[in-house]
Amino acid sequence: MKKKKMVPAVTITRLPVYLRYLNELARKGIPVISSHDLAELAGGNGPQLRKDLSFLGELGTRGVGYDVKELAHQISKFMGLDREQSVAIIGAGKLGTALLRYKGFAEKGFKIRAILDTDLQKVGKKINDLLINDVENLERVIKEEKIEICIITTPASEAQKVADRIVSCGISTILNFAPVSLKVSDEIVVRQIDLSVELQILSFYKTLTG
Amino acid sequence: MKKKKMVPAVTITRLPVYLRYLNELARKGIPVISSHDLAELAGGNGPQLRKDLSFLGELGTRGVGYDVKELAHQISKFMGLDREQSVAIIGAGKLGTALLRYKGFAEKGFKIRAILDTDLQKVGKKINDLLINDVENLERVIKEEKIEICIITTPASEAQKVADRIVSCGISTILNFAPVSLKVSDEIVVRQIDLSVELQILSFYKTLTG
DNA sequence: TATTGTGAATTTTTTCACAGCC
DNA sequence: GGCTGTGAAAAAATTCACAATA
Incomplete structure (x- = not known):
């Protein structure tokens, strides 16, 4: 800042x-x-x-x-969009894999270089030519792939731990889909997308209009 | 309003x-x-x-x-959250199906009652016990299932048409994932989630911090 | 004539500070 | 003594209106 x-x-x-x-x-x-x-x-x-x-x-x-x-x-x-940027997704659930396949990112120069999960059933499998990596290796992967932005799609219970680890690797920008308010120091920028919060907001306005 | x-x-x-x-x-x-x-x-x-x-x-x-x-x-x-609300998803692509399976909605009382698509390869298939319906039937489905909130996950090119149709059915609250600024009359409430916009915002702040 | 760039006015949101109540 | 509720102050964002200029 x-x-x-x-x-x-x-x-x-x-x-x-x-x-x-x-x-x-x-x-x-x-x-x-x-x-x-x-x-x-x-x-x-x-x-x-x-x-x-x-x-x-x-x-x-x-x-x-x-x-x-x-x-x-x-x-x-x-906005720093005149070059490619490397992104990692932490959490290879439904949402994480949907994001991995999302065309819009690559078009804008955001390359998903890694996807990680704790579930050993998933680790080692391939999606879109990308191996699912063990979250164990998070720090190494961030360094090796020169990750600049992380997307968190883990369950809420894991999100803060993951955030702490990626921040300690020097990542300063996070897109968080887990429904938790991440506690990070204030030079770290977190964008929060909370899907059910969005529907709850709409619920309120529906009662006004309908 | x-x-x-x-x-x-x-x-x-x-x-x-x-x-x-x-x-x-x-x-x-x-x-x-x-x-x-x-x-x-x-x-x-x-x-x-x-x-x-x-x-x-x-x-x-x-x-x-x-x-x-x-x-x-x-x-x-x-906020009108003390009762169940019926939701439809228009667009059974990767994102639409990920949302259909998302646990957080049901927990908050949002029941996905319908998912629709134009692709006849998809229509008739089942995801999570829910048949993919033809977008052709949009108006009928909204009425029959008493849909109150629609989630648009179609390609950008289809989103405005879909929005016009659901608005003309009396829907006044829309969660739009398609990367287009929907043009609707101002009693209609649209919440926009644009995934690549979020990364672009983070890109800007990364240049400040890093 | 058309349209930008921008100070000033207005509106909205946040923060402050303290009276009121348990 | 501790914590809420809120009017007032401050800050931030939006809108206005018009001078500047192609």
């Missing part, structure tokens, strides 16, 4: 969405887009998009709009 | 997390907890938790804390 930290966290969550649509526009051969039109695609509004982009510099042209390819490039670079 | 709408959206996202830990405490037989201790478990702070709960009423006892079971009950009731 240092120099770039003046960029609001919410902006960071929106930039990848802009990027997705910019890449789509580029594929369609559209050279330029206005903040209003891009925001409409991405589900936001013009002023907000312009404010978001203003944190990266003056990337547009007044009276014209944004160069689609150039803006995509700038966002990619800013 | 009517009466209860004065409760901040962020509060709604935190209540299910409090509820998770309250249920855990109840299982352990702990009768009472302070805002400070519960917030610590849930990854927040005392004042914020108290402010969150204050929107539901005066649920604690000054000088004492919160009755664990009673607070769990109040939150459940407030």
